[in-house]
Amino acid sequence: MSNVETKFRPVSQETKPGLDELVPSRYAMQVGDIEVMIISDGVLTPPAESMATNADPAVRGEWLDERFLSKDAFDWALNAVVVRSGSQTLLIDSGIGEEYPDFPRAGQFVQRLEAAGVDLGSVTDVVLTHMHFDHVGGLLAEGVKSRTRPDLRVHVCASETDFWKSPDFSQTAMPPALAALARKASLDFMSVYGDNIRTFKDLAEVAPGVSVTRTGGHTPGHSVVRVQSGNDRLMFGGDAIFPVSFDHPEWHNGFEHDPVEATRVRLRLMRELADTGSWLISTHMPFPSVGRVAAVGEKYRWVPTWWDY
Numbered sequence: 001m002s003n004v005e006t007k008f009r010p011v012s013q014e015t016k017p018g019l020d021e022l023v024p025s026r027y028a029m030q031v032g033d034i035e036v037m038i039i040s041d042g043v044l045t046p047p048a049e050s051m052a053t054n055a056d057p058a059v060r061g062e063w064l065d066e067r068f069l070s071k072d073a074f075d076w077a078l079n080a081v082v083v084r085s086g087s088q089t090l091l092i093d094s095g096i097g098e099e100y101p102d103f104p105r106a107g108q109f110v111q112r113l114e115a116a117g118v119d120l121g122s123v124t125d126v127v128l129t130h131m132h133f134d135h136v137g138g139l140l141a142e143g144v145k146s147r148t149r150p151d152l153r154v155h156v157c158a159s160e161t162d163f164w165k166s167p168d169f170s171q172t173a174m175p176p177a178l179a180a181l182a183r184k185a186s187l188d189f190m191s192v193y194g195d196n197i198r199t200f201k202d203l204a205e206v207a208p209g210v211s212v213t214r215t216g217g218h219t220p221g222h223s224v225v226r227v228q229s230g231n232d233r234l235m236f237g238g239d240a241i242f243p244v245s246f247d248h249p250e251w252h253n254g255f256e257h258d259p260v261e262a263t264r265v266r267l268r269l270m271r272e273l274a275d276t277g278s279w280l281i282s283t284h285m286p287f288p289s290v291g292r293v294a295a296v297g298e299k300y301r302w303v304p305t306w307w308d309y
């Protein structure tokens with residue numbers, strides 16, 4: 001046998017993975033009566049310093065070294081979620097889409113959604129944690145809009161849609177080209193899905209046991225989604241909590257539009273998660289990105305779920 005035949009290839013190296021690909025890019029769990037499925041959209045690779053823009057480079061370097069992580073690019077997982085509650089199928093965020101050649105290891109969200117058996121036409125509601133391109137891009141991919149239901153509801157915070165009409169990047173550490181992409185993706189989204197958008201101010205009940213609440217911080221309209229059924233609870237935290245946040249909640253992420261407020265938000269959410277024992281799904285935690293948050297003195301610890309599929 002030749003090397004080619006015997007070598008395993010990660011899905012990310014396939015140019016067009018078929019729907020029968022065997023590498024799991026989905027993880028299903030139950031929250032009481034509500035079904036939740038996490039779909040991976042692969043991995044982004046931003047510069048490692050963007051994970052901790054206010055950290056001493058030596059301290060940041062040590063943190064990365066201790067975890068055998070590269071000091072150049074940070075492997076930043078990208079996850080979105082499907083929730084089924086009552087007669088509704090909700091999509092929470094949508095991955096990055098295909099417009100971004102700088103991120104070749106992500107961008108096949110819709111294919112992965114379909115490989116997981118979720119028909120786009122069955123989605124009744126989309127809930128956006130915020131409008132950065134790695135959260136709205138999947139729904140902007142070629143041919144996607146025409147396959148969604150005409151009566152699709154897209155729930156997003158009013159402060160978010162307002163913000164992107166005239167966004168402020170002064171406190172981010174995003175390169176100008178990326179900021180321009182972010183602006184374009186949010187405006188494109190509002191133009192393509194304008195008739196479907198249902199804004200909320202601070203809180204909306206979007207399905208039985210499923211609510212979305214504005215937190216602000218990361219972006220002015222950043223929101224988290226809480227799922228509760230019986231005694232089971234889960235929070236989809238969007239971009240409030242990152243892989244570095246447990247050891248260093250005070251580290252600013254270069255994509256945060258108000259990093260000081262973002263730090264306050266993540267501390268508040270981690271306290272809540274530790275107190276309630278709620279599951280957390282976090283967009284950029286490694287797949288399947290499901291775990292709990294334990295309080296250890298003044299710090300927090302990520303306790304990943306034990307794989308069960």
Ligand SMILES: [Zn+2]
Pocket residue numbers: 132134135239283284
């Ligand atoms: Zn993000």
